[in-house]
Amino acid sequence: MMATVRRLLKTFLVFHLLHLSTSIDTISSTQFIKDGDLIISRGKIFALGFFSPGNSVKRYVGIWYFQVSEPTIVWVANRDSPVNDSSGILSIDTDGNLALFESNQTVPLWTTNISVVPEKNAVAQLLDSGNLVLLQNDTGKLLWQSFDCPTHTLLPFMKLGLNRRTGLNRELIAWKSADDPGTGKFSYRIDPTGFPQLTLYKGTTKWWRSGSWTGQRWSGVPEMTSNYIFNVTFINNQDEISIVYGVTKPVTTRLMVNESGFVQRFTWSNSDHRWIGFWSAPKEQCDYYDHCGANSNCDPYHADKFECTCLPGFEPNSLDEWYLRDTSGGCKRKRDMSMCQKGEGFVKVAHVKIPDTNITRVEMSLDLKACERECLRNCSCLSYSSAYGESKGGIGCLMYHGDLIDTRSYTNAAGQDLYLRVDAAELALYTKKGSLSKKTILAIVLVISVATILLVAFVFWLFRRRRRAEKAGDGKNIEFNFTSSLTQFEDSMNVNEPDGNRRDFDLPMFQLSTIVEATNNFSVDRKLGEGGFGSVYKGILQNGKEVAIKRLSKYSGQGIEQFKNEVLLIAKLQHKNLVSILGYCIEGEEKMLVYEYLSNKSLDSFIFNETKRAALDWSKRFEIICGIARGILYLHQDSRLKIIHRDLKASNVLLDATMNPRISDFGLARIFGGDQIEANTNRVVGTYGYMSPEYAMIGQFSIKSDVYSFGVLLLEIITGKKNSGFYLEDAASSNLVGHIWDLWREGRSLEMVDVLLRESYRTQEVMRCIQIGLLCVQEQAADRPTMAMVVSMLGNDKDLPSPKRPAFIATRITNTDENSRGINSANEVTISIVLGR
Structure with missing residues (x-):
């Protein structure tokens, strides 16, 4: 930020000093300008002289607003041929052309390059429109004008378009950067093929288009409504196709293409002393x-x-x-x-x-x-x-x-x-x-009417049922059938485990009335959050102990099997990086799990929140990464059951009071036999953005599926950005993993490290973690390390293998093979059913 301010102050100072050495508005065979001189239009609207953009020390001849306090270049003569020092001279040469020379060189760096009359009969003049014209002195005949050679800015009354007779194509081409006005990669011009339209290109690839001309506006620019300020003239005949934006009021306005690929219109505010954005495109995904x-x-x-x-x-x-x-x-x-x-x-x-x-x-x-x-x-x-x-x-x-x-x-x-x-x-x-046709409308009305009647009847029946339960029960407003549901649940728990032995199920069961009292009847004030299968509430038991209660929605899709699965797994798992279960409750249609309460809630509430994320320095984030890795290793290898979590993500990692991570939510987990390597499912469940490709596409999962999810999570912790929610205009990839991969190949991966970490991290340690993350998200499961290998990599400094291309690399805006489209996954949505191919 300070560098930008210093750069603007430097440029402003240069412009201010140039104002002190003013000249007339013309250049003739006897009147030239050297570096430090200016010519100023008659009404003191525009100035022409030498300048250095941004942090550059190279010199260019340009035109800018004379009375606007913010330095604003609107045209550059020698954009691709800078002067290397302050020896530049702009003059009329012996051929009558306007030419730019360096030092004592006889070959010009830039010239208007036209065949004209002898040099004494040509003069260059800067007009109040911002147009630099070369005229035949005695007749006033126009020989050349800068409006025919625009750079990145379109001024009022300046044509943009194609002269069909001469082939002259007036287009805007962006600067390379703020420090380099050279020919950039974005261009803005009228596409004359078919029915004409304005098109913004990135190289030869279409980036945005205005839509066709409707007679009042471009169809893709709905903001272009009235002629209150702008008077637009569109010409399309056998001689030319062009558009001119005139102004009907005394306003200072310009349209430009910037180096980031945006077409923008600005107006100058005299009261605020700044340019105000009037319109910009593209401005949204569509x-x-x-x-x-x-x-x-x-x-x-x-x-x-x-x-x-x-x-x-x-x-x-x-x-x-x-x-x-x-x-x-x-x-x-x-x-x-x-x-x-x-x-x-x-x-x-x-x-x-x-x-x-x-x-x-x-x-x-x-x-x-x-x-x-x-x-x-x-x-x-x-x-x-x-x-x-x-x-x-x-x-x-x-x-x-x-x-x-x-x-x-x-x-x-x-x-x-x-x-x-x-x-x-x-x-x-x-x-x-x-x-819609009349028959279709009639059918829809009929269906809606029947559905409404059935819904009203159902609500009435539900109301009567609840009232009867309140009268017959203990005064609580939640109905249950305790005996049948509990018997069904306990019977379903008496199963053989993969090792062939039967285990006793010994976990406290809470009465529904106790849960209702602990949560103040599931008060909104006690609600901690909501996941794919229901809501989580904070509860306070009679002894004062704080607990977290996961209340499964009956419409969630998690039935008795998933509930049993989560209770069975967590009850048998004991590790400091796994959440502890304290009990369960099942009565009627209610199914609830009682966990230990973790005061800092979930990891996503920290790493995706700029305020909270600042409290996590690198050492703490590295501890969290290592803790999650040890927890997954325990599931895969060290527990007596081999368990695949299948839904590892930031929101399923909880943080205790000392910010130690605890993996939670085992509703989707699967138990493997001791020698089992992988399995298939026709019901793909989990969260896109964290899902491995073999699982998302064909329903195949293994311990390497969790490794992939861990890799995504590791990169999110380092960057503070969501994988599928990542969006950066200049990035080729539209997800975080793809962008980090692009930067890794260019040796620039540290650019994605969270800026809030500041100087708290060691470069080599962060680079190592990024490389581990990329190893975990490789496209082929066989290429990914096991969690035992990951824990080992995190704990030593041995050389790591080079990662291969990650899965699900997504790129933006495709028109050619070079820019193939990618995947925009919905990261926070838990997918319930997807049939594998």
């Missing part, structure tokens, strides 16, 4: 090009759902990948759809940024109705849309004949309507305007 894959729609307005859905008439190319939030395969036509002159029609998808228009057939003479008829006659026409919406009377037709790429939804009246071709069977669910 803005990134092709975020959901081909033939899909991205809807960011339903936070409780996955933002990607297939368009009507389409289904995911791969259900397994789609379920795992990998949408790189996109969607395909449903296999049973027959769509050529067999009663098919169109379904309307309203208020969207219509798909990429570079593959469209454009018929500007057709209205929307004629467009529908034309598309229906052509069996290869998959959808259509109005080119201009209603802004030009609905005239203008766009027809799509290939995959539909980069569609996204907007709220209210933003966006345009897209009409999708569907077969007769799917069309029966819709009218031609996209609403």
